Amino acid sequence: MSARTLWLALTALAMVPSLAGAHGDIKGLGSFYAGALHPFLVPAHLVALLGLGLLVGQRGLAFGRYPMLALLLALLTGLVASGSVAGFDLERPVLGGAALCALAVVAALPLPRWALFALAALIGAGIGLGSAPEGRFESARWSSLAGTGLGAFLAVIVVGALVDRLRPSWARVGIRIAGSWLAASALLVLALSFVTTPPVRGSSPVAGANAAR
Amino acid sequence: MSARLRLVLLLLMLAGTDAALAHSDAQGLAGGFFSGFAHPLRGLDHLIAMVGVGLWGAFLGRPAIWVLPVVFPLVMAFGGLLGLIGMPLPGVEVGIALSALVIGAMVALAARPPLWVAAVIVGAFAVFHGHAHGTELPEAANALAYSLGFVIATGLLHLAGIAFGLLVRWPLGNRAVRAGGGCIAAAGVGFLFGVW
Numbered sequence: 001m002s003a004r005t006l007w008l009a010l011t012a013l014a015m016v017p018s019l020a021g022a023h024g025d026i027k028g029l030g031s032f033y034a035g036a037l038h039p040f041l042v043p044a045h046l047v048a049l050l051g052l053g054l055l056v057g058q059r060g061l062a063f064g065r066y067p068m069l070a071l072l073l074a075l076l077t078g079l080v081a082s083g084s085v086a087g088f089d090l091e092r093p094v095l096g097g098a099a100l101c102a103l104a105v106v107a108a109l110p111l112p113r114w115a116l117f118a119l120a121a122l123i124g125a126g127i128g129l130g131s132a133p134e135g136r137f138e139s140a141r142w143s144s145l146a147g148t149g150l151g152a153f154l155a156v157i158v159v160g161a162l163v164d165r166l167r168p169s170w171a172r173v174g175i176r177i178a179g180s181w182l183a184a185s186a187l188l189v190l191a192l193s194f195v196t197t198p199p200v201r202g203s204s205p206v207a208g209a210n211a212a213r
Numbered sequence: 214m215s216a217r218l219r220l221v222l223l224l225l226m227l228a229g230t231d232a233a234l235a236h237s238d239a240q241g242l243a244g245g246f247f248s249g250f251a252h253p254l255r256g257l258d259h260l261i262a263m264v265g266v267g268l269w270g271a272f273l274g275r276p277a278i279w280v281l282p283v284v285f286p287l288v289m290a291f292g293g294l295l296g297l298i299g300m301p302l303p304g305v306e307v308g309i310a311l312s313a314l315v316i317g318a319m320v321a322l323a324a325r326p327p328l329w330v331a332a333v334i335v336g337a338f339a340v341f342h343g344h345a346h347g348t349e350l351p352e353a354a355n356a357l358a359y360s361l362g363f364v365i366a367t368g369l370l371h372l373a374g375i376a377f378g379l380l381v382r383w384p385l386g387n388r389a390v391r392a393g394g395g396c397i398a399a400a401g402v403g404f405l406f407g408v409w
Contacts, residue, residue, distance in 0.1 A: 043357035173279040180283040184290035185360040
């Protein structure tokens, strides 16, 4: 075989490997990391955390200190109690909280601290209760729950801190526009969840989100 | 060409083929998001009208520059809900074509209606766009991921229009923006009469 043919053959072989299918499943990541990723893989949770982060950042991280504490406590309580509330629809409260946060961001409402406190507690509890890992050993379960709590809390802190630092007027407008995107999506799916089974889809409107858990 | 070389070239061609990434069978979260994200980009009528919304917002200046891109997704979500639950809305395609025609004409004619009028016009057309996106939710795709996808893509198209519309502060840029509005209106006429 000539060098040219060999080179072509090697090129062909190099092209054979296609898209890597890694991480199609969360298997192999370890229970803590899998738990930490969980809030980012459940769209309702992610939208709620982003909405809350935007709101906390918009009001100022210093203003949001106690609401963040409420988020942490509600998350921990929800995660600990998560095994005992199976069967409840937790997506609606979380999406409702997300929609309220995002609408407040859009309107740049100067929410009082108690309202921010209540929203943080609602979202924290909803995410905590809705994050029960299934079919794990006891130690792995607690490890996963700890990861979920840390991941969710850090998500809000990081988004809040980033938004808090944004001072130019165009950036503040950008935050409100991002809030409108979150509000639109959350309201759409929230409304959809109240509508009876759609005739075209053949499945529950929230089935996709539930299946992602 | 030698037989061996032909064989290698054939291997190369075979290796070049990949999995078809059709949108209709999108599954789960990533599929839902990307399917939703791609939907406004795949339709030229959606794309042009969304750029037009951003262009008009920038042309009108503050606060329309951000009010219109905020109003649009919120009202579009309502239209999306109608589409998702399968509620028929007559004249969706006509409404989408008219959105490009009307919004483009507003920019081309340098129309400066009160903010609430501009918001009502944009919001009315947003229902048609949302309905079209909602109707095409793929089976098994996550509804929230899909809606996030099409809302974000729509917002980014608004941003593209705003970026172009910012040229309006210069005399030559003003003419370019108005000409852009004229092109969008002309495209709307084309969509209306099925030219494209």
